[in-house]
Amino acid sequence: MNDIGQKIRETARQLLQEGQVDCVIGYEASPRGGVRPAFIYDAGEAERLVWSTRAVHNLATYLHDKKKPARRGEAPPRVAVVVKPCDSRTINVLLAEGQIERERTTVIGVTCDGMVDESGAPLPRCVHCAERTPVVYDVLIGSPPDVDVAADDDADLAHVEALPPTERLAFWLHEFDRCIRCYACRQVCPGCYCTTCMFERDDGLWVDAGVEMPGKYIFHLGRALHLAGRCVGCDECERVCPMGLPLRLLNRRLAREVETLYGYRAGREETLAPLLFELGEEGSPI
Amino acid sequence: MKFVTQDALRVWLDQLAQEVDLVAPRDVEGHVLYRPVASSAGVLFEYQRPEMSAKDYLFPATEVLLQIEQRGKEMTLEEIVPERKQVLFGLRPCDAHGAAVIDALFLQQEPVDAAYRRQRERTTMVGLACPRMWEGCFCTSVGGAPDAADHLDLLLREVDGGYAVQVVTEKGAALLAGLELQEKKGEPPPSQADGEIVPVAPPQAWRTLFEDEMWQRHGERCLSCRICTYVCPACRCFDVVDRVTSVQPGLTCSERIRVWDACTSTNYRRAAGGHNSRPTKPGRIRNRFFCKFCYYPEDFGPLGCVGCGRCIVSCPVDIDITEVMRGVAERSDG
Numbered sequence: 001m002n003d004i005g006q007k008i009r010e011t012a013r014q015l016l017q018e019g020q021v022d023c024v025i026g027y028e029a030s031p032r033g034g035v036r037p038a039f040i041y042d043a044g045e046a047e048r049l050v051w052s053t054r055a056v057h058n059l060a061t062y063l064h065d066k067k068k069p070a071r072r073g074e075a076p077p078r079v080a081v082v083v084k085p086c087d088s089r090t091i092n093v094l095l096a097e098g099q100i101e102r103e104r105t106t107v108i109g110v111t112c113d114g115m116v117d118e119s120g121a122p123l124p125r126c127v128h129c130a131e132r133t134p135v136v137y138d139v140l141i142g143s144p145p146d147v148d149v150a151a152d153d154d155a156d157l158a159h160v161e162a163l164p165p166t167e168r169l170a171f172w173l174h175e176f177d178r179c180i181r182c183y184a185c186r187q188v189c190p191g192c193y194c195t196t197c198m199f200e201r202d203d204g205l206w207v208d209a210g211v212e213m214p215g216k217y218i219f220h221l222g223r224a225l226h227l228a229g230r231c232v233g234c235d236e237c238e239r240v241c242p243m244g245l246p247l248r249l250l251n252r253r254l255a256r257e258v259e260t261l262y263g264y265r266a267g268r269e270e271t272l273a274p275l276l277f278e279l280g281e282e283g284s285p286i
Numbered sequence: 287m288k289f290v291t292q293d294a295l296r297v298w299l300d301q302l303a304q305e306v307d308l309v310a311p312r313d314v315e316g317h318v319l320y321r322p323v324a325s326s327a328g329v330l331f332e333y334q335r336p337e338m339s340a341k342d343y344l345f346p347a348t349e350v351l352l353q354i355e356q357r358g359k360e361m362t363l364e365e366i367v368p369e370r371k372q373v374l375f376g377l378r379p380c381d382a383h384g385a386a387v388i389d390a391l392f393l394q395q396e397p398v399d400a401a402y403r404r405q406r407e408r409t410t411m412v413g414l415a416c417p418r419m420w421e422g423c424f425c426t427s428v429g430g431a432p433d434a435a436d437h438l439d440l441l442l443r444e445v446d447g448g449y450a451v452q453v454v455t456e457k458g459a460a461l462l463a464g465l466e467l468q469e470k471k472g473e474p475p476p477s478q479a480d481g482e483i484v485p486v487a488p489p490q491a492w493r494t495l496f497e498d499e500m501w502q503r504h505g506e507r508c509l510s511c512r513i514c515t516y517v518c519p520a521c522r523c524f525d526v527v528d529r530v531t532s533v534q535p536g537l538t539c540s541e542r543i544r545v546w547d548a549c550t551s552t553n554y555r556r557a558a559g560g561h562n563s564r565p566t567k568p569g570r571i572r573n574r575f576f577c578k579f580c581y582y583p584e585d586f587g588p589l590g591c592v593g594c595g596r597c598i599v600s601c602p603v604d605i606d607i608t609e610v611m612r613g614v615a616e617r618s619d620g
Binding site for chain 2: 065175180187
């Protein structure tokens with residue numbers, strides 16, 4: 001673990017010293033324990049970077065902030081970003097959707113033993129994760145751990161799906177009722193990058209601004225559908241939700257649908273086009 | 287001291303629930319939240335700090351201000367006025383402190399906010415002292431205390447076998463009918479005010495640091511979500527929008543609603559024509575903290591922060607208001 005931190009610091013220092021990148025996005029120690037995102041612009045500051053089993057954040061979401069140049073007329077910054085295997089799938093999705101440029105992005109991939117929450121318990125997605133090495137990287141740090149992967153039995157999802165429709169509706173309405181429309185799920189999501197979210201238009205064309213039903217569930221169902229075939233399952237939306245909405249359930253359900261119907265898994269390969277493009281290709285295998 | 291047993295307190299709450307809109311802390315799927323209750327069943331008496339403040343019941347996240355009916359060229363407007371009394375039970379002192387902060391803007395300067403005044407007038411606030419301070423709490427640094435009675439109408443403190451009752455205002459006294467009070471010797475012990483002590487730099491010190499690099503450092507992590515402002519007992523920005531509720535031949539019904547807004551969100555300062563005068567995250571984060579410790583105290587009197595610590599524990603990327611306060615105090619010293 002400390003070895004990985006040391007290698008991240010060395011890599012960051014070298015990339016910045018040699019002028020290969022303008023910024024390294026990694027993790028630093030948080031004053032109240034755990035780690036938090038850090039932005040390093042100077043090789044001398046690379047010492048701040050750490051690695052930890054609390055490195056839960058998907059830092060690829062910050063690449064959207066780096067798409068524009070700092071000053072008009074300049075080129076956009078070249079950025080290195082530390083990614084776990086799940087985060088690395090985001091890189092592929094953003095490449096496929098033309099959001100980032102491969103040559104301006106240095107991917108520091110880190111193999112992953114799985115992350116834990118504040119209490120030290122493994123995160124649900126990590127328990128079932130079979131992908132321990134990033135799917136795309138320029139620098140790979142660590143070696144794939146030998147871990148037992150729990151079978152992805154989707155028991156929680158199966159339970160909800162088995163409910164009769166009226167009870168299933170009641171379940172979701174009960175969950176969405178807690179939503180405060182803080183939009184943290186959307187803001188943290190690397191796949192949510194519309195300049196104007198359709199659920200936050202000034203004219204309230206689709207959903208008005210009230211923190212009420214039905215707006216709350218239309219927002220969540222709409223968002224989930226917009227991410228179908230694009231969500232990489234980093235679960236950041238569920239982590240950041242202050243009301244603990246089970247958003248993982250929705251996203252997994254849609255990801256399974258896409259995989260079953262089209263054999264497509266978002267971000268799996270660097271060369272994968274967006275699902276809708278793949279479907280449109282003549283002779284497409286899917 | 288005035289004393290009430292837990293059983294007597296429950297009888298009183300059951301009675302209140304019949305007469306008024308009663309709001310109390312509840313466990314909602316593992317989250318402690320202030321929620322309307324129909325009786326004392328399910329009301330929490332032992333809890334830390336509810337995850338959201340109680341401001342939703344004085345300054346609702348969504349509040350219908352007007353109902354509008356349009357028939358051809360004729361239009362009628364009806365103001366929505368809540369009629370029932372409301373009792374907020376089990377408020378933590380920081381929540382009442384937050385209401386006092388909001389009062390400074392909405393009630394103590396002209397023009398008075400009519401909708402807020404109505405909510406405030408119909409509401410009696412019954413506090414339950416925190417026995418100690420919780421993770422992230424720093425109320426004692428910003429003029430509060432875990433057992434502060436200020437800004438409440440009644441304050442309860444847990445003692446052996448029940449609660450000590452302190453009557454703070456006449457509104458509080460008027461609520462006591464039906465509460466079986468006893469006189470007991472002695473006074474309740476003070477709460478453990480052992481939380482963090484955070485320096486509060488004066489507004490002029492903040493002004494010298496407007497261009498400091500720290501805003502970039504803290505702001506760059508920000509997700510531009512609204513959690514910090516929505517959990518805050520003192521944040522009070524809002525937007526007003528109209529929505530059509532039904533359309534029939536010859537009759538269009540609409541509502542004018544007021545909804546919470548957040549200075550951390552991307553489009554908070556977008557104006558007609560599309561210009562956004564606060565387009566960056568560091569700029570927005572800076573504004574939030576300047577509002578609390580510089581602009582609001584200068585313009586309206588009180589600090590815009592009551593030290594509840596909710597924004598600290600709920601920020602997904604660990605933006606910590608006390609780290610900012612310490613940073614300002616340290617930098618402005620030199």
